[in-house]
Amino acid sequence: MIADQAIAVFTEDKRYLQQAVDLAADLVLPLVNKRPDEESLLLVVDRHGVSLVSTAMAHGPLRIDFSSPSLNYRRRFGGGRGQAIARAVGLKGGNTPRVLDATAGLGRDSFVLASLGCTVIMIERSTIMAALLADGLSRGQRDSDIAAVIDRMSLRVANAVGWINADENIDFDVIYIDPMFPPRTKSALVKGDMQLLHKLLGVDEDIELLLSTALQSNASRVVVKRPKKFGNVVGLKPSFVLQGRSSRFDVYL
Ligand SMILES: C[S@@+](CC[C@H](N)C(=O)[O-])C[C@H]1O[C@@H](n2cnc3c(N)ncnc32)[C@H](O)[C@@H]1O
Structure with a gap:
């Protein structure tokens, strides 16, 4: 870091x-x-x-672009409400929950959920990441193809633990958590954006506190995204697990 x-x-x-x-x-x-x-x-x-x-890496600039071809493809052909992340937050039938993304990061998961109709409050504690996100959201608002999706996303710069504990913050049904895990191998760091993120943020060591705070909140469901091979957060067995392509989603009801 x-x-x-x-x-x-x-x-x-x-x-x-x-x-x-x-x-x-x-x-x-x-x-x-x-x-x-x-x-x-x-x-x-x-x-x-x-x-x-x-300045030390050949990797190009990291910019948040909600209009990128990959997010555009994901939005149109990513599996809609049937994909694992959608089922994990409980998007089912007519139910479209309000999501608190406690670890907004690059905003990709928030964007996927907002494109499926969820309103998403994004919390990010790194002021640098938040500056990138704010810039991405403001450019996204000017793209008429996604402006309606961006309108469902709002950003707060805060530590999610304090934010969830604040009495006035109750406008959500589901808390979604996707922390920075340690890279398991050197090759896991090869992906450029993640390499830069690890350099900026390191590893989120306090996930247990965030998860226990989320579980004690009024949210009806808490979802933790994690790499497939990682175990549960110590001592906390999820109600069920959904397997995605490269991640799994531990769901606590
Ligand atoms: C792996 S990234 C999330 C990636 C995101 N899901 C995406 O789709 O782009 C984790 C982010 O959560 C943030 N974070 C970790 N713990 C947090 C906390 N307690 N409060 C707010 N932000 C937190 C980190 O700063 C980092 O930017």
Whole structure:
């Protein structure tokens, strides 16, 4: 995991200077206009939006693009309400639950659920990830093909544990949790976006606290997504398990 001091906001295009100044002030990060020589992560502001770049990796910028061909394909041909994630949150018959995505990350699972009709509150505690998400949502709103889906998604920058515990936050039926797990092998890190995410965020070590908080909340169902080969969160056996293509969903009723 990379230290916060090694992250800066970067732009080399004067047209985006004010946006970069505002972003740096919001996130309390330095603003630079020259790529640093030492290894660091940059939040780049340019005509494509806001993206995360590692100066040490060949991998291209990480940008949240809800209009991407892969999400577009998933939205149209991903299996609809029959796919594992939909069944896991309880999308059945006329039931379209309100979902609290406690670990929003890149927003992909939230987007899939919102495209199936769920309203989704996305909680993200990393201010850097949240900045990428906010930028992705605002570009998504300008794409008429997905604007209605984006309208069902809202973002809160917070630790989900505190957010769930706050008395006023009750507008959800299901809590969805997809934490960062340790990579099992080096090859598991090969996927570029995940490699960059691990560099930025490390591993979510406090999943047990998040899960126990979720289980004590008013939610009627809690779903934990995890890599297929990982065991249950210690001592907490799910009510049932659904197998997806590369993940499994542990469902607690
Ligand atoms: C593996 S990513 C989630 C990926 C996401 N499901 C997707 O489809 O893009 C996990 C994210 O959850 C966030 N996170 C972990 N624990 C959290 C907590 N207690 N509150 C808020 N965010 C949390 C991490 O910062 C990280 O961005």
